[in-house]
Amino acid sequence: METSPLTACRLVDAELLLSVEKGDILAEGSFEAEGEAPCDRCSEPVPVRFGKAFQTVLAPKGQEPKGTGPVELHADDLDVGYYDGKGVEVNDIFWEQVALEIPLKVVCSEDCKGICPTCGANRNREACSCGTPLEAGPFDVLKNLKGKKE
Numbered sequence: 575m576e577t578s579p580l581t582a583c584r585l586v587d588a589e590l591l592l593s594v595e596k597g598d599i600l601a602e603g604s605f606e607a608e609g610e611a612p613c614d615r616c617s618e619p620v621p622v623r624f625g626k627a628f629q630t631v632l633a634p635k636g637q638e639p640k641g642t643g644p645v646e647l648h649a650d651d652l653d654v655g656y657y658d659g660k661g662v663e664v665n666d667i668f669w670e671q672v673a674l675e676i677p678l679k680v681v682c683s684e685d686c687k688g689i690c691p692t693c694g695a696n697r698n699r700e701a702c703s704c705g706t707p708l709e710a711g712p713f714d715v716l717k718n719l720k721g722k723k724e
């Protein structure tokens with residue numbers, strides 16, 4: 575699994591309706607989560623909020639979902655998972671959905687100026703005298719650090 579940039583995350587709202595169809599568990603719900611992630615450009619913490627409605631079919635482990643019942647199986651818009659026959663953890667259902675939805679790239683503002691690749695100054699706060707490269711990102715900073723060592 576991809577490592578998430580979130581440094582904190584919690585559910586602020588969640589709804590879940592479980593129904594059982596011939597041994598498959600159909601989970602329909604929605605969630606709203608909020609957390610904090612570092613800005614992709616300047617690394618300042620940014621509050622993020624995200625959520626979605628979802629439908630998941632959980633089949634007993636070792637079996638394919640039968641796809642019967644009120645929801646037709648469409649690989650694209652319906653997630654399929656498995657449970658071990660004893661039951662499912664409602665928390666697990668939510669966190670799996672949250673993990674799918676976590677934003678991979680967060681910026682504090684669309685016009686965040688980022689960190690100066692030359693001196694490392696946060697250019698939202700201070701104007702440094704290094705000039706303005708066209709595209710500055712964390713990788714430029716890394717490249718620059720490497721260059722200094724050699």
Ligand SMILES: [Zn+2]
Nearest residue numbers: 613616682686
């Ligand atoms: Zn930023």
Ligand SMILES: [Zn+2]
Nearest residue numbers: 690693702704
């Ligand atoms: Zn600079």
